[in-house]
Amino acid sequence: MANTKNIKQKANSTPDRKLDFNGDWSYAPSLEGTEHIKIEKRYGLFIDGKFSAPKSGKYFATINPATEAKLSEVADASAADVDLAVKAASRAYEKSWSKLRAAERGKYLYRIARMIQERAREFAVIETMDGGKPIRESRDIDVPLAANHFFYYAGWADKLEYAFPGKKPAPIGVAGQIIPWNFPLLMAAWKIAPALATGNTVVLKPAETTPLTALKLAELIRDCDLPPGVVNIVTGAGTTGAAIVQHPSIHKIAFTGSTDVGKLIQKSIAGSDKKLTLELGGKAANIIFEDAPLDQAVEGIVNGIFFNQGHVCCAGSRLFVQEAVIETVVAKLKDRMESLIVGNPLDKNTDIGAINSASQLKTIQQYIQIGKKEGAEFYQSSCTIPAKGFFCKPTLFLNVSQSHRIAQEEIFGPVLAIQSFRTIEEVIEKANNIPYGLSAGVWTDKGSKIFNLTSRLRAGVVWANTYNKFDPSSPFGGYKESGFGREGGLHGLYPYVKF
Amino acid sequence: MQYLPPKSPSVDQVGAEEKVARICSRSIKKDSKMYALKMALNMIDLTTLEGKDTEAKVMQMCYKAMHLHDQAPNNLNLPTVAAVCVYPVFVATAKKTLNGSTVKVASVATAFPSGQSPIDVKIRDTQFAVESGADEVDMVISRGEMLRGNESYVFDEIAAIKEACGQARLKVILETGELNNLDMVRRAADIAMYAGADFIKTSTGKISPAATMPVVLTMLEAIRDFYRATGVMVGMKPAGGISNSKTALHYLIMVKETLGQAWLNNNWFRFGASSLANDLLMQIMKETSGLYQSADYFSKD
Numbered sequence: 001m002a003n004t005k006n007i008k009q010k011a012n013s014t015p016d017r018k019l020d021f022n023g024d025w026s027y028a029p030s031l032e033g034t035e036h037i038k039i040e041k042r043y044g045l046f047i048d049g050k051f052s053a054p055k056s057g058k059y060f061a062t063i064n065p066a067t068e069a070k071l072s073e074v075a076d077a078s079a080a081d082v083d084l085a086v087k088a089a090s091r092a093y094e095k096s097w098s099k100l101r102a103a104e105r106g107k108y109l110y111r112i113a114r115m116i117q118e119r120a121r122e123f124a125v126i127e128t129m130d131g132g133k134p135i136r137e138s139r140d141i142d143v144p145l146a147a148n149h150f151f152y153y154a155g156w157a158d159k160l161e162y163a164f165p166g167k168k169p170a171p172i173g174v175a176g177q178i179i180p181w182n183f184p185l186l187m188a189a190w191k192i193a194p195a196l197a198t199g200n201t202v203v204l205k206p207a208e209t210t211p212l213t214a215l216k217l218a219e220l221i222r223d224c225d226l227p228p229g230v231v232n233i234v235t236g237a238g239t240t241g242a243a244i245v246q247h248p249s250i251h252k253i254a255f256t257g258s259t260d261v262g263k264l265i266q267k268s269i270a271g272s273d274k275k276l277t278l279e280l281g282g283k284a285a286n287i288i289f290e291d292a293p294l295d296q297a298v299e300g301i302v303n304g305i306f307f308n309q310g311h312v313c314c315a316g317s318r319l320f321v322q323e324a325v326i327e328t329v330v331a332k333l334k335d336r337m338e339s340l341i342v343g344n345p346l347d348k349n350t351d352i353g354a355i356n357s358a359s360q361l362k363t364i365q366q367y368i369q370i371g372k373k374e375g376a377e378f379y380q381s382s383c384t385i386p387a388k389g390f391f392c393k394p395t396l397f398l399n400v401s402q403s404h405r406i407a408q409e410e411i412f413g414p415v416l417a418i419q420s421f422r423t424i425e426e427v428i429e430k431a432n433n434i435p436y437g438l439s440a441g442v443w444t445d446k447g448s449k450i451f452n453l454t455s456r457l458r459a460g461v462v463w464a465n466t467y468n469k470f471d472p473s474s475p476f477g478g479y480k481e482s483g484f485g486r487e488g489g490l491h492g493l494y495p496y497v498k499f
Numbered sequence: 500m501q502y503l504p505p506k507s508p509s510v511d512q513v514g515a516e517e518k519v520a521r522i523c524s525r526s527i528k529k530d531s532k533m534y535a536l537k538m539a540l541n542m543i544d545l546t547t548l549e550g551k552d553t554e555a556k557v558m559q560m561c562y563k564a565m566h567l568h569d570q571a572p573n574n575l576n577l578p579t580v581a582a583v584c585v586y587p588v589f590v591a592t593a594k595k596t597l598n599g600s601t602v603k604v605a606s607v608a609t610a611f612p613s614g615q616s617p618i619d620v621k622i623r624d625t626q627f628a629v630e631s632g633a634d635e636v637d638m639v640i641s642r643g644e645m646l647r648g649n650e651s652y653v654f655d656e657i658a659a660i661k662e663a664c665g666q667a668r669l670k671v672i673l674e675t676g677e678l679n680n681l682d683m684v685r686r687a688a689d690i691a692m693y694a695g696a697d698f699i700k701t702s703t704g705k706i707s708p709a710a711t712m713p714v715v716l717t718m719l720e721a722i723r724d725f726y727r728a729t730g731v732m733v734g735m736k737p738a739g740g741i742s743n744s745k746t747a748l749h750y751l752i753m754v755k756e757t758l759g760q761a762w763l764n765n766n767w768f769r770f771g772a773s774s775l776a777n778d779l780l781m782q783i784m785k786e787t788s789g790l791y792q793s794a795d796y797f798s799k800d
Contacts, residue, residue, distance in 0.1 A: 010660025023760025
């Protein structure tokens with residue numbers, strides 16, 4: 001009994017159980033260098049293997065969301081510019097790419113993959129400058145994964161008959177691809193690699209706030225000696241995207257972005273023979289059972305909602321914690337949030353970078369106001385955020401109701417809605433009670449519980465005891481209003497072939 | 500049985516390794532690096548635990564503990580190490596040599612390293628170390644009993660040794676290289692803390708693997724949960740295989756981000772190491788002069 005007495009004595013001397021995560025020792029700035037980075041003052045459109053000025057004559061600025069400084073100007077492609085790009089892609093499809101031996105297509109893709117690896121640092125730094133994500137993520141996740149996607153689909157190029165046994169897969173033609181601002185280079189890789197591997201040519205439009213890495217990819221593709229017109233990259237906003245969607249010579253649309261725009265696209269191509277894949281919004285349930293490895297689950301919650309500032313369609317933005325452990329989990333989560341560093345995305349120690357744009361920051365702030373009005377308990381970490389640039393502290397809402405808008409609508413920011421649950425039936429019902437169905441997470445020590453949930457959660461991806469894991473060989477895509485079609489893996493070839 | 504701590508949470512090896520990788524991606528530069536290098540130096544338990552140890556060797560090590568690198572410029576303000584760690588028979592010698600300094604004497608006890616002796620022998624071993632002047636006792640748990648599920652034996656033994664320690668602080672070595680998985684590491688850590696450990700320690704240094712980062716992370720998380728539950732701070736000592744500065748800094752980052760500033764001093768965190776000190780000194784001199792010096796410029800005691 002000496003020990004219990006001992007513990008009590010010591011306990012009395014330290015009644016305050018708060019942990020101090022600031023203290024004397026802080027990390028000095030460790031900035032990734034930008035002096036080797038070459039960004040042109042102005043970028044034209046990448047059509048038919050070269051950069052050219054837009055017929056529209058119009059340009060718009062792209063800024064660094066962490067500093068609000070202008071980085072470059074990019075062309076605003078009009079319908080006439082898009083037409084040129086589609087014509088170049090059609091020519092390339094007819095003349096060279098669809099006739100090339102499959103193994104040769106594969107070689108080009110391998111070359112692109114290797115060159116991304118060679119220029120990895122440059123891509124990572126520009127991705128961070130243009131989009132605001134921390135260099136830790138662009139360096140360790142976005143750029144390596146982008147290269148891996150090209151490697152993966154390079155391997156499929158000459159093995160398509162094994163992917164579709166007994167069938168004769170043929171390319172479709174010109175693919176129009178429209179990608180979002182949250183993973184600019186990675187999404188370009190997800191779109192371009194399978195299209196090229198299967199013998200299609202592409203016209204790709206990056207998002208208007210993050211065009212630079214796609215344009216650097218255009219330079220890289222030019223340096224790879226890819227036949228002109230196989231990949232065309234046109235920059236612009238919604239009207240440029242609409243011109244791609246409506247162009248009669250495009251046979252396939254692949255879109256990643258918001259559900260609203262996805263619906264518009266589907267409406268506008270109704271009645272045409274265009275093939276379509278949509279990867280849209282999400283509001284994923286991340287479910288923690290009482291028998292879960294709690295410290296790892298907390299890390300999974302953080303990776304689920306604060307990865308890329310929460311600008312992730314599959315973000316674990318709804319957290320469900322079983323009631324017996326919710327106090328423990330929330331306390332651990334709050335501690336963990338204190339050690340998250342919010343700030344300059346180019347600092348290697350930054351965990352949470354800048355919100356992608358002023359308008360997205362406004363959206364997030366509006367949802368925070370809505371959450372407060374709805375009566376959920378609001379919590380933010382004690383970190384400081386830079387005065388300039390677009391930043392948002394990591395945010396929790398506790399005691400959230402299923403009917404709250406912050407539990408129903410996609411916020412696309414570092415804002416987590418937390419609910420507790422008691423039974424498995426209850427949590428499955430709540431998790432599925434949403435228009436979206438992109439992803440979910442399950443945390444438990446019991447394998448049987450995992451399989452029970454994976455088969456009953458209506459989500460395209462379910463992670464067990466981990467979150468936000470991506471691999472080129474694993475298909476990704478949604479149910480319901482999160483879209484249809486799969487990207488990645490063998491399944492990612494289907495949208496780009498006909499039989 | 501009523502003494503046993505509450506159920507311990509499970510630990511996922513894959514998740515723990517991922518978290519470790521994230522901690523290792525932190526980049527420590529300039530002032531914060533210098534600060535950390537000195538802090539690490541001040542946390543070392545300079546150790547010699549060999550059958551061939553001599554009094555002379557222990558005396559030399561004690562001198563080194565107090566005078567890490569007298570060639571360094573004075574304005575560097577190099578600290579001393581935290582303690583020396585020796586077998587019980589050398590405690591008196593170490594105590595005498597270190598007289599007047601702040602360096603503590605730690606002694607291994609309880610039939611170190613295997614712990615394969617009856618409890619009364621272990622208690623006597625501990626008493627001898629304390630009577631010889633040890634400020635700290637590093638005990639080993641009975642891994643055999645732990646592995647076969649006899650948790651109350653392990654708990655009672657630690658409690659008994661704690662009592663035999665009197666005023667000396669007790670470090671409990673889990674010998675994690677012999678525990679099967681992180682779940683068992685976590686459970687052993689909880690048992691040790693609830694039984695009265697002042698410190699929990701990974702390894703004897705005699706078994707491979709010794710300290711690994713997922714193991715240390717798991718133990719730090721156990722310490723945090725224990726502090727939240729009881730208000731009692733427990734110290735942490737990774738030991739064995741930590742020989743370079745980079746690894747030491749990663750451990751300090753782990754402590755900072757798991758337990759916070761209160762644990763970042765040698766009252767609550769130690770490195771059990773023999774060759775780490777010289778590598779830290781080499782890095783400190785490099786930060787000062789901009790050049791790496793040959794290992795021959797740093798005395799080996």
